[in-house]
Every structure is written in C-alpha cells, then in structure tokens.
Amino acid sequence: xxxxxxxxxxxxxxxxxxxxxxxxxxxxxxxxxxxxxxxxxxxxxxxxxxxxxxxxxxxxxxxxxxxxxxxxxxxxxxxxxxxxxxxxxxxxxxxxxxxxxxxxxxxxxxxxxxxxxxxxxxxxxxxxxxxxxxxxxxxxxxxxxxxxxxxxxxxxxxxxxxxxxxxxxxxxxxxxxxxxxxxxxxxxxxxxxxxxxxxxxxxxxxxxxxxxxxxxxxxxxxxxxxxxxxxxxxxxxxxxxxxxxxxxxxxxxxxxxxxxxxxxxxxxxxxxxxxxxxxxxxxxxxxxxxxxxxxxxxxxxxxxxxxxxxxxxxxxxxxxxxxxxxxxxxxxxxxxxxxxxxxxxxxxxxxxxxxxxxxxxxxxxxxxxxxxxxxxxxxxxxxxxxxxxxxxxxxxxxxxxxxxxxxxxxxxxxxxxxxxxxxxxxxxxxxxxxxxxxxxxxxxxxxxxxxxxxxxxxxxxxxxxxxxxxxxxxxxxxxxxxxxxxxxxxxxxxxxxxxxxxxxxxxxxxxxxxxxxxxxxxxxxxxxxxxxxxx
Ligand code: N0T
Numbered sequence: 001x002x003x004x005x006x007x008x009x010x011x012x013x014x015x016x017x018x019x020x021x022x023x024x025x026x027x028x029x030x031x032x033x034x035x036x037x038x039x040x041x042x043x044x045x046x047x048x049x050x051x052x053x054x055x056x057x058x059x060x061x062x063x064x065x066x067x068x069x070x071x072x073x074x075x076x077x078x079x080x081x082x083x084x085x086x087x088x089x090x091x092x093x094x095x096x097x098x099x100x101x102x103x104x105x106x107x108x109x110x111x112x113x114x115x116x117x118x119x120x121x122x123x124x125x126x127x128x129x130x131x132x133x134x135x136x137x138x139x140x141x142x143x144x145x146x147x148x149x150x151x152x153x154x155x156x157x158x159x160x161x162x163x164x165x166x167x168x169x170x171x172x173x174x175x176x177x178x179x180x181x182x183x184x185x186x187x188x189x190x191x192x193x194x195x196x197x198x199x200x201x202x203x204x205x206x207x208x209x210x211x212x213x214x215x216x217x218x219x220x221x222x223x224x225x226x227x228x229x230x231x232x233x234x235x236x237x238x239x240x241x242x243x244x245x246x247x248x249x250x251x252x253x254x255x256x257x258x259x260x261x262x263x264x265x266x267x268x269x270x271x272x273x274x275x276x277x278x279x280x281x282x283x284x285x286x287x288x289x290x291x292x293x294x295x296x297x298x299x300x301x302x303x304x305x306x307x308x309x310x311x312x313x314x315x316x317x318x319x320x321x322x323x324x325x326x327x328x329x330x331x332x333x334x335x336x337x338x339x340x341x342x343x344x345x346x347x348x349x350x351x352x353x354x355x356x357x358x359x360x361x362x363x364x365x366x367x368x369x370x371x372x373x374x375x376x377x378x379x380x381x382x383x384x385x386x387x388x389x390x391x392x393x394x395x396x397x398x399x400x401x402x403x404x405x406x407x408x409x410x411x412x413x414x415x416x417x418x419x420x421x422x423x424x425x426x427x428x429x430x431x432x433x434x435x436x437x438x439x440x441x442x443x444x445x446x447x448x449x450x451x452x453x454x455x456x457x458x459x460x461x462x463x464x465x466x467x468x469x470x471x472x473x474x475x476x477x478x479x480x481x482x483x484x485x486x487x488x489x490x491x492x493x494x495x496x497x498x499x500x501x502x503x504x505x506x507x508x509x510x511x512x513x514x515x516x517x518x519x520x521x522x523x524x525x526x527x528x529x530x531x532x533x534x535x
Pocket of ligand 1: 042110180181262306331356365368
C-alpha cells in the first residue's frame with residue numbers, strides 16, 4: 001500500500017474520497033485521514049462564537065471542526081458577498097491546527113428556509129414554497145423554485161470561489177456539506193404545477209437503473225413505485241436541486257461534498273410508505289440510490305445519529321456504510337451513551353465521526369445531546385479520541401485496507417464476537433476481575449461502574465497473528481478460528497510514538513489476562529501477539 005498513494009501525491013493535493021474493494025478513505029495530502037470531528041452549535045458561525053468552539057474541540061482532541069456558513073450571512077444584500085467570517089474561521093483554524101468541514105446552510109436547514117437571506121424570505125413569488133394538494137403553501141421552499149436554485153447556487157459558487165482563493169495552497173477545508181437535513185416534515189411532496197407536471201413524467205432512466213422498481217418496470221412515478229411514488233419523487237427533486245448546486249461549486253473548487261440526514265427508523269424493515277414519521281424527500285437510507293442517481297456530485301449520504309439505542313446505531317451504520325457510500329457520521333448526540341459507539345464507527349472503517357454541539361456556548365440541545373456545557377460534555381468522547389488521535393493516519397490506513405472492526409457494548413449487555421482471518425475476538429461485559437458468577441456473593445455481581453453500558457473495543461489485525469486492541473470496560477478473549485489451534489503469546493500495553501513506532505510500557509500477564517484481556521474503565525491500547533503450536 002505504500003506505493004498506492006506515492007504517485008503524484010503532494011501536500012497541496014485536493015482532499016478526495018477513494019474507494020477500493022468496497023472500502024473508503026478520505027485522502028488528505030495523498031494519505032487516508034481519519035476525521036475526529038467536533039461540530040459547533042448552529043449559531044456559533046460568528047467570530048465571537050469561535051473561542052468556545054476551539055476550547056471544546058481542543059479538550060476533545062478533535063482534529064477537525066464542523067462549522068456552518070450561512071447564506072443569510074454571506075449575502076445579506078443580493079449580489080453583495082461578505083466572506084469575512086470564512087476568512088476569520090479559516091485563519092483561526094490554522095492557528096488552532098484544526099481542519100475544517102464547512103456546512104452550507106442555504107435553501108434548507110433542517111428542512112426550513114430559516115438561513116436564507118431576508119430578500120429570499122420576503123419574496124415568495126420569486127422563491128416559492130411547496131404547495132399541498134389544496135394549493136396551500138408549506139413552510140418549506142420548493143425544489144422546483146428555479147429562481148431559488150439559481151440564487152442559492154450563485155451564492156454557493158461565490159463561496160467556493162472564495163474558498164479556493166484563500167485555501168487552495170493550505171487545504172484547511174476538507175469537505176463541504178451542502179444544505180442541512182433536507183426533506184419536508186408533514187407534506188410528502190410538492191403539488192405545485194411544475195412539480196405535478198414532473199410527477200406525471202416517466203421516471204428518469206438514471207433513477208430506474210438504481211432504485212429498484214416496485215410495481216412496473218417503467219412508467220410514471222406512480223406506476224413504477226406505487227405507494228412510495230410521492231416520497232421517492234420528492235427525494236429525486238431535492239437531490240437534483242442539491243446535486244446541481246454541488247456540481248457548480250465543484251466546477252470551481254473540487255472538494256468532496258456530502259449531504260446529511262435526519263433519520264427514519266432503521267429498524268422498520270421493510271420500510272413502510274411515508275406516514276409523517278420523518279422528513280419526506282430527505283436522504284434516508286432507503287433512497288440513497290435516488291440521491292446517487294440524481295446528484296452524482298454528492299459523494300456521501302450520511303446519517304445524523306440521535307437515537308442512542310445500540311441496535312438503532314448499529315442498524316444505521318450498516319445501512320449507510322456501503323461499497324458505494326463511505327461511512328461518515330457528521331452528527332451524533334453528545335449524551336455519554338454515544339461515546340462507546342465510537343469504537344463501532346471507527347472499527348467499521350468510517351472516514352470520520354463528529355459529535356454535535358462540541359461547543360462551550362451556554363446552550364444544550366438536550367434531550368438529543370448532553371446537558372453539560374463545560375468540560376464534562378466532551379469527556380465521554382475525549383476518552384476514545386485520546387486513543388485514536390496519536391494513530392489517526394495509521395488507523396485510517398488500516399481501515400481502508402479492511403483490517404479493522406469494532407463494537408460498542410450493546411444495551412442488552414450480551415457478549416459479542418468479531419471474526420478476523422484465522423482468529424476470533426470474543427467480547428464480554430460487566431465482568432469483574434474473575435467474573436465467576438458461580439462463586440456467589442460479590443463475584444456474582446457486575447462490577448461497580450458498569451450500571452450503564454459504557455464499554456467497547458476497536459481492533460486492527462496488523463499482521464496475520466498480531467492485533468492492536470483499543471477499548472475499555474470489556475474483556476477481550478482472542479481465540480483461534482473454529483477448527484484451528486492457537487493461543488495468545490504476549491500482550492503489551494503501550495502506545496505509538498510520533499514516528500509511528502510502538503512503545504511498550506508493560507507486558508500484561510496474570511490477573512490482567514485471566515479469562516481474557518481485562519480492559520479497565522479508562523481506555524487502553526494493547527498489542528497482542530498470537531501463535532500456533534507446532535504440528
Ligand atoms: C440536528 C441538530 C442541529 C430520535 C439538532 C437533529 C443540527 C441538525 N438535527 O440539535 O439542529 O443542525 O442537523 C434532528 C433530530 C431528530 C430527532 C430524532 C429523535
């Protein structure tokens with residue numbers, strides 16, 4: 001793999017996404033990069049809002065900050081652009097040694113028009129809303145508003161042009177999110193004249209080729225997709241709109257671009273037709289193919305995870321991480337329960353993750369996130385970031401090579417298993433030093449501190465018989481794959497130094513390895529050597 005990125009890669013190469021064997025990497029300076037992100041609160045996109053963001057991001061040990069830039073802020077007066085905040089943001093990010101992901105809050109922010117400039121808000125004739133069946137305007141701007149599209153695109157292109165001007169040599173900005181959590185609540189699609197006319201047209205071939213027809217192989221949206229026609233059509237209309245904006249921006253400055261999604265329930269299988277239960281037309285997992293077909297300039301459809309139940313989180317990781325869609329989690333709630341799920345995300349080869357509201361601004365989005373606005377806010381995430389930060393590039397490379405896996409403790413507290421070529425990792429939770437329930441008394445009781453699930457591990461197979469294990473509050477037992485013989489030979493606790501060399505701090509044996517590797521409350525990094533007896 002050393003040669004893979006050698007050709008032509010230099011420090012000023014554009015960040016870009018690559019795929020190999022169904023796995024993904026974000027290449028920065030030609031090498032895989034792991035985004036250990038921190039997303040600011042929504043209204044922190046002003047110079048005075050930045051310090052509490054840097055402070056929190058630094059406490060978290062994040063390498064990247066996700067920050068909105070709003071249409072209302074850069075084009076308050078039509079045609080007059082002001083990118084002074086972008087200048088301040090990029091300059092301070094460099095001082096703070098942080099990369100940036102910029103979120104373009106334009107036509108839609110959580111589906112609404114609240115971030116559009118006043119001249120857009122006050123001119124519904126020129127910038128029309130979606131209409132319901134009775135012709136009543138919705139709160140949501142229509143994806144068929146040709147003037148809206150033109151105006152948003154013009155502002156976005158101006159923004160990307162500016163970004164190129166200030167960042168083409170340093171590349172502080174890694175990616176751009178186009179709009180935020182799009183779709184429409186309460187209305188399945190636009191019933192305006194233009195929308196209706198398009199709805200009655202045949203489904204475009206590009207969509208047919210990707211999104212499996214349900215009723216007929218071709219025809220109108222209703223004919224092909226039956227009860228799903230309205231929401232699929234709306235997804236197509238919005239995706240096309242965003243894809244158009246993204247494409248125009250990339251023509252100027254070709255950064256990776258993505259959309260984020262306020263999720264539908266991933267456990268509803270098969271997904272039922274829309275019933276006001278999520279934002280119709282948003283990039284939910286079941287319409288990823290429509291987004292791919294209608295918005296080829298969008299690289300990734302990504303989940304914003306605000307349901308902390310482990311089966312919800314795992315289902316979303318499975319549904320959004322695909323050979324044609326890199327796993328990238330631009331938002332997770334800051335409730336401590338999400339902390340352990342970072343092991344699952346990074347183990348599964350995500351290009352990155354970012355808790356939302358890593359910001360000491362005096363505001364909390366509880367119950368989506370934590371109530372804390374001080375250092376305790378970042379602790380559940382810092383604990384894991386701390387372990388990955390020193391090996392971020394190495395981990396991204398291992399993940400891209402398919403060598404990593406990971407899990408967070410399930411809400412059911414049950415054992416889990418990760419299968420690697422030749423070896424199996426068995427993970428158990430809530431165990432004390434011995435975990436021998438049969439001995440009774442204290443032995444039968446779970447370890448204090450494990451009342452709530454808070455364990456997990458991420459494991460990389462760095463050689464056929466060698467593993468790096470990062471985890472906490474878990475017992476990891478490495479075993480030979482079924483039908484083979486083998487054993488653990490040596491477990492070293494340690495770390496990698498700045499040159500990427502392993503520094504052994506102690507050898508684990510005795511109590512620390514009885515019944516398995518007993519990873520304590522605070523995360524540890526172990527290098528484990530396995531072996532097979534001579535035949
Ligand atoms: C998020 C954030 C911010 C199971 C909420 C989450 C951010 C946006 N929206 O603080 O507004 O800009 O992307 C929506 C969560 C839906 C509720 C799910 C309950």
